[in-house]
Amino acid sequence: MIRLYALPLSVYCTKVRIVLRIKGIPYEESPPPGGHYSSADYQARMPPGTIPSIEHDGFKLFDSEAIVEYLEEVYPVPSLRAEDxxxxxxxxxxxxxxxxxxxxxxxxxxxxxxxxxxxxxxxxxxxxxxxxxxxxxxxxxxxxxxxxxxxxxxxxxxxxxxxxxxxxxxxxxxxxxxxxxxxxxxxxxxxxxxxxxxxxxxxxxxxxxxxxxxxxxxxx
Ligand SMILES: N[C@@H](CCC(=O)N[C@@H](CS)C(=O)NCC(=O)O)C(=O)O
Incomplete structure (x- = not known):
């Protein structure tokens, strides 16, 4: 199961949610621990302290672009990138x-x-x-x-x-x-x-x- 750390105001989080949902990937979303990306709890878990980030079976990843590319590779169907x-x-x-x-x-x-x-x-x-x-x-x-x-x-x-x-x-x-x-x-x-x-x-x-x-x- 994927855990998505996100907040509603972030357009980068919206992008990742769109990709998760179009691909039908099961995920659970929560705000960053401590309620905000600047909290010590969140930064201890995700050192850059940015949202969105994901945890996937112990694998932690920040940066929306890296996250959607990862999702594309791990869940290739339906594909969201060109073959060519x-x-x-x-x-x-x-x-x-x-x-x-x-x-x-x-x-x-x-x-x-x-x-x-x-x-x-x-x-x-x-x-x-x-x-x-x-x-x-x-x-x-x-x-x-x-x-x-x-x-x-x-x-x-x-x-x-x-x-x-x-x-x-x-x-x-x-x-x-x-x-x-x-x-x-x-x-x-x-x-x-x-x-x-x-x-x-x-x-x-x-x-x-x-x-x-x-x-x-x-x-x-
Ligand atoms: N390049 C990052 C940018 C994400 C980003 O800047 N998120 C903002 C919230 S919309 C954030 O975490 N800001 C806190 C910070 O930059 O320390 C990505 O694509 O995930």
């Missing part, structure tokens, strides 16, 4: 574009939410908001969904983006800025959210983001 090495490599590059570009462009917005009373019109805020839009433009040029990144069925490269794009959109809406996705990104998101598992997990993450945003008071 070039397509597979490309899908990995797209996944990494999420982890190294798109998600960080959303994460840098967190302090603006925490500040609460600031307005997005200020110059340094504008730069941060533009950073997210720049990554969306690049993503638009990188993917060619048909209707998923990997073709007719979802692949690993489809699993991380929808929660992160919605999180970016919801944070920007909270900050008073509008995010309209291009027709290509919009159609892709529609496909992803129309998938039963992906749709449910993204909705759950979005609800957690909504609760998190409600915890801050905007006065600006």
């Amino acid at each position: 090495p070039r397509q597979r490599a490309r899908q990995r590059a797209i996944s990494q574009f999420h982890n190294t570009r798109v998600e960080p462009a959303v994460r840098v917005l967190f302090p603006l939410v925490r500040q609460g009373s600031e307005t997005p019109g200020e110059d340094h805020h504008g730069d941060l908001l533009d950073g997210f839009f720049r990554q969306l433009e690049k993503l638009e040029r990188i993917i060619d969904p048909a209707p998923y990144v990997g073709g007719a069925k979802p692949c690993l490269a489809d699993c991380a983006f929808p929660a992160t794009l919605r999180m970016g959109q919801d944070i920007l809406a909270y900050l008073g800025a509008d995010v309209s996705f291009s027709s290509r990104l919009d159609a892709w998101l529609g496909t992803l959210e129309g998938h039963a598992v992906i749709g449910e997990e993204v909705a759950a993450n979005r609800a957690a983001v909504g609760d998190w945003l409600k915890g801050f008071r905007r006065t600006g």
Whole structure:
């Protein structure tokens, strides 16, 4: 049995949950021991102190990308990666574009939410908001969904983006800025959210983001 340490607000945890559920892998989920990834209990068990992480029959693994690749190898059916090495490599590059570009462009917005009373019109805020839009433009040029990144069925490269794009959109809406996705990104998101598992997990993450945003008071 796989134990998943995760929290509802984390888009990386959403990605791993999507993969576990699409593959039909039995798992149990709990918050990190001590309730948070910064707890001493969790860090003693999982030294990087990040979520998500898994324990599988005594084997401990952190990092969402390593986890989904491991799951793909240990539970290869249904497959979430291309047979062809070039397509597979490309899908990995797209996944990494999420982890190294798109998600960080959303994460840098967190302090603006925490500040609460600031307005997005200020110059340094504008730069941060533009950073997210720049990554969306690049993503638009990188993917060619048909209707998923990997073709007719979802692949690993489809699993991380929808929660992160919605999180970016919801944070920007909270900050008073509008995010309209291009027709290509919009159609892709529609496909992803129309998938039963992906749709449910993204909705759950979005609800957690909504609760998190409600915890801050905007006065600006
Ligand atoms: N590259 C990691 C990033 C995961 C990550 O940053 N998770 C956040 C929560 S969403 C976290 O654990 N933050 C605590 C920290 O970085 O110390 C992955 O893909 O698992």
